[in-house]
Amino acid sequence: MTLQQIKELLQAEVIFGDHYLDREITFAGxxxxxxxxxxxxxxxxxxxxGLTNLQSVRTAxxxxxxxxxxxxxxxxxxxxxxxxxxxxxxILSTPLTMYxxxxxxxxxxxxxxxxxxxxxxxxx
Amino acid sequence: MNRHDEFIQTFTILGxxxxxxxxxxxxxxxxLQEIGVPSSIIRRVAIASYEAExxxxxxxxxxxxxxxxxxxxxxxxxxDEGQGIEDIExxxxxxxSTATEEMREMGFGAGMGLPNIKKNAHIFIITSSPGVGTYxxxxxxxxxxxxx
Ligand SMILES: Nc1ncnc2c1ncn2[C@@H]1O[C@H](COP(=O)(O)OP(=O)(O)O)[C@@H](O)[C@H]1O
Ligand SMILES: [Mg+2]
Numbered sequence: 160m161t162l163q164q165i166k167e168l169l170q171a172e173v174i175f176g177d178h179y180l181d182r183e184i185t186f187a188g189x190x191x192x193x194x195x196x197x198x199x200x201x202x203x204x205x206x207x208x209g210l211t212n213l214q215s216v217r218t219a220x221x222x223x224x225x226x227x228x229x230x231x232x233x234x235x236x237x238x239x240x241x242x243x244x245x246x247x248x249x250i251l252s253t254p255l256t257m258y259x260x261x262x263x264x265x266x267x268x269x270x271x272x273x274x275x276x277x278x279x280x281x282x283x
Numbered sequence: 284m285n286r287h288d289e290f291i292q293t294f295t296i297l298g299x300x301x302x303x304x305x306x307x308x309x310x311x312x313x314x315l316q317e318i319g320v321p322s323s324i325i326r327r328v329a330i331a332s333y334e335a336e337x338x339x340x341x342x343x344x345x346x347x348x349x350x351x352x353x354x355x356x357x358x359x360x361x362x363d364e365g366q367g368i369e370d371i372e373x374x375x376x377x378x379x380s381t382a383t384e385e386m387r388e389m390g391f392g393a394g395m396g397l398p399n400i401k402k403n404a405h406i407f408i409i410t411s412s413p414g415v416g417t418y419x420x421x422x423x424x425x426x427x428x429x430x431x
Contacts, residue, residue, distance in 0.1 A: 193390035197330045198399050202322070210390040217305040218390070221312065221329040223322075238302075 162226055169253040169260050175240050176249025182225050186270050189261050193218045201272050211235040220246045230257045290352040296339040304340040307348050308333040327403040328357055331421050334396040335361045341386050357423040368411040
């Protein structure tokens with residue numbers, strides 16, 4: 160599904176990256192622990208997190224995330240938004256909690272990183 | 284480039300400087316992208332150096348990261364002046380952490396850093412002197428086939 164569809168499903172606000180909403184998203188993962196994200200993240204992931212500091216965008220850049228969704232209405236500071244712009248990583252904010260946001264996306268057919276294991280196949 | 288086609292660059296990491304934490308790893312990633320290193324290797328190097336950099340920021344006064352490139356390998360060495368690690372075997376265990384609440388709020392301190400480094404580096408060596416500092420050496424082979 161596209162980032163635009165995800166934005167609508169999560170009633171999210173685009174903080175940066177209006178011009179990236181046509182990005183195709185094929186899987187997602189959520190955590191507030193950046194070490195966890197570094198351990199399970201795969202290139203192309205949609206990252207859901209409640210951590211809004213600069214480290215969230217650095218981590219997203221390092222694992223090559225396609226976009227970040229901040230949950231519970233959280234918004235990053237200006238320095239973090241600037242860094243996301245430099246790295247071309249769109250960032251959105253949803254009023255939903257982590258549990259609700261992940262549940263909605265999963266139900267809508269967006270799988271987790273487990274879908275990347277060679278033994279399973281996923282149809283978008 | 285100096286002898287044997289080696290490229291060496293050293294970066295300074297300041298302890299407690301959370302606003303710049305991770306900037307060295309971002310820079311290393313950019314250097315490796317510029318010289319055309321395969322993205323799967325860049326990921327490994329960036330993840331490992333980011334965790335190592337965060338450890339210096341969290342647990343040391345200051346440190347130096349040295350990147351050494353040659354046609355076959357990428358070497359990252361991180362040497363810090365700080366509290367050091369009393370029991371390395373314990374520190375290497377997944378979930379073991381002495382991070383404070385403040386550090387956990389930064390998204391780190393899950394006790395996954397050193398295990399993440401070990402998983403991503405093809406060769407990983409860590410030594411430490413309590414009260415003096417810690418030294419990490421990570422080697423990544425550019426040819427992943429050979430590394431396996
Ligand atoms: N450079 C360092 N200097 C001193 N202690 C360190 C250093 N790196 C790691 N440690 C110790 O090892 C523990 C585990 O490190 P790590 O696996 O990176 O997890 P975390 O940083 O999440 O606690 C740390 O909590 C800390 O006590
Ligand atoms: Mg750590």
